[in-house]
Amino acid sequence: MPTKRDTMNGNDGKAEMEGWLHKQGDRYKTWNKRWFVLRGPNLFYFKSPKDLRVKGIINLVGYNVIADETIHSGKYCFKMQHDTERTFYFYTNSEKALKSWMRALMKVNISRNYAEPVLSSSSIATVSLETARRMRPRPPSIIMESNNDENASHTTHEDRHPMRNI
Template sequence: MKINEKTLVSYACNKLPPDMEGWLWKRGEVNKGFQKRWCMLRGNLLFYSEKKGDKEPIGVIILEGCTVELAEEETEHYAFKLVFHTEGRTGRTYILGASSQPDLEKWMKLLACASYDFMKLMVVELQHQITEIESGGSSKAEGSGVGGEPRPPPRTRHNPFNTGKEKHKYTWLDWHTGYGERILQDREEWLEQRRRTEQERSHQIEMSGDNLLIVL
């Protein structure tokens, strides 16, 4: 795969906020020791630098064709690993360590759904659900006999997993509204977190003797 280095650096250093960023301990197959790296997740690319605020990253991991697994054998950090698979065989493996259990869970969840393959599966699943919803609505209209000869009701098979409760039929509007509300809620939380971060950076509080100095 050919990668344009300038485009990659420009994408890593743009002003848009990353999907997630923070310190991680990284260990590859060449260097067996853990090294502290500032990591930024943008889409399906995991950039890492020696220090926070570096102009250019020192490396990038393309999150395609890999699985995110818990590294239970590691005891030094809250560790997980990125295991790449090529032609059915296990390829390169990266060991990454977080500083706490909550950070470990956040990183693993985001990295697991960052790949293009995962997004493609999600789109296929949503298309399948939409098709089922639309086909359910059309079958009701055809069975009503409006504008034609009455038709017998379709034969149904017993579902062994049916609990006896009536299953709610969701329309396309229900799906659109539900996902839209979740997206708006996540966006408001992100904006609020960004405002707090900007306020913390723009206000510095210092103590000088008995006087409290606030520098804007």
């Protein structure tokens, strides 16, 4: 198993989050207190914060983070589920720690890969970003136009063109 330095030095900057969590073991289902370090898409864990040897690494890509109070009675619990990988179970001793860990872990999978194009399921035609940047003033949104059409009979000329009265 690689050491903490070997594994984590490749990433610039600090960890997004680190701290104690209890993790359920895979084989014997016992609860083990571990020091976790979240860096990029990886969750590293150690026996203690001073330990140089990585106990394990969880690549978080594709995992869903779900609060689940039924995992361990009286504790603040969550699990990380994946469609094809092992499910991991965790608990903390405080609601604040639970929320902080869940928020940090969820952010891993909602960050955008800027090398990939943004796709939309909308059927409304749009202009390219380059064209939109050249347009001055910005075009009105479709929502604004449809609202104006529906409300045209309920507004006065001054309401529709407030700048003309100045």
